[in-house]
Amino acid sequence: MRYAILSDIHGNLEALEAVLASLSPGDQLLCLGDVVGYGPNPNECAQLLRERDVRCVLGNHDVAAIDNFGVEYFNPIARQAIVWTQDVIDPPTRDWLGSLDYELHVEDFLMVHGSPERYFEYILDDAAAGRAFAATDAPLIFIGHSHIAEYYQQRPDGRIAHGALTQGGEVALLPGHRYIVNVGSVGQPRDFNPAASFGFYDPEQRVVNVVRVPYEIERVQRKIHACRLPEQLAQRLTLGR
Numbered sequence: 001m002r003y004a005i006l007s008d009i010h011g012n013l014e015a016l017e018a019v020l021a022s023l024s025p026g027d028q029l030l031c032l033g034d035v036v037g038y039g040p041n042p043n044e045c046a047q048l049l050r051e052r053d054v055r056c057v058l059g060n061h062d063v064a065a066i067d068n069f070g071v072e073y074f075n076p077i078a079r080q081a082i083v084w085t086q087d088v089i090d091p092p093t094r095d096w097l098g099s100l101d102y103e104l105h106v107e108d109f110l111m112v113h114g115s116p117e118r119y120f121e122y123i124l125d126d127a128a129a130g131r132a133f134a135a136t137d138a139p140l141i142f143i144g145h146s147h148i149a150e151y152y153q154q155r156p157d158g159r160i161a162h163g164a165l166t167q168g169g170e171v172a173l174l175p176g177h178r179y180i181v182n183v184g185s186v187g188q189p190r191d192f193n194p195a196a197s198f199g200f201y202d203p204e205q206r207v208v209n210v211v212r213v214p215y216e217i218e219r220v221q222r223k224i225h226a227c228r229l230p231e232q233l234a235q236r237l238t239l240g241r
């Protein structure tokens with residue numbers, strides 16, 4: 001049995017469909033939040049996940065979409081997109097998002113959108129990773145939020161090492177070491193690789209695999225234009241940043 005761990009889908013149906021098509025039938029689907037916000041298909045993405053019996057935590061855009069929480073911290077483009085999203089999300093999506101928790105413990109690992117220290121904090125360097133490790137005793141923590149695929153390893157002596165997963169790649173978990181794995185973003189990658197990003201975790205082999213999947217970006221961009229969402233949201237999909 002293997003977990004497929006997705007994050008930051010952001011209403012990008014084409015990217016989500018490409019990722020789901022790459023899964024095997026037995027894979028168990030997990031999601032680290034930000035199902036909606038930015039992209040043109042929030043309801044369709046939420047429905048696909050629900051149909052797949054996903055276990056999912058809340059992201060900052062999900063909370064903002066259902067009760068306007070935290071919108072004052074959004075930049076003008078994100079705010080414009082969340083106002084649009086608030087307008088279009090349907091009752092089943094709203095109810096489902098409203099039922100989600102901020103953290104999930106599955107087997108030996110923890111799932112949070114941003115950080116176990118504060119759920120919507122960004123882990124972008126070793127210092128933030130150190131604070132996150134100190135805030136939980138979970139040996140393995142999966143995160144999203146920054147849209148950058150990477151990992152932090154805490155060695156038994158407490159020192160922290162970092163590795164990029166921009167082109168995907170395997171992380172074999174060493175005994176006695178702890179890990180924070182950012183699986184990257186399905187629907188709006190920001191690590192200069194426009195391909196959708198997500199991760200597999202095999203708890204028996206103790207191996208994480210981050211995978212990049214190309215999808216039809218132009219189709220999403222046409223929808224962004226048709227919905228009159230900000231043009232920058234279309235451009236950044238091509239750039240992967």
Ligand code: ZN
Nearest residue numbers: 008034059145
């Ligand atoms: Zn996000």
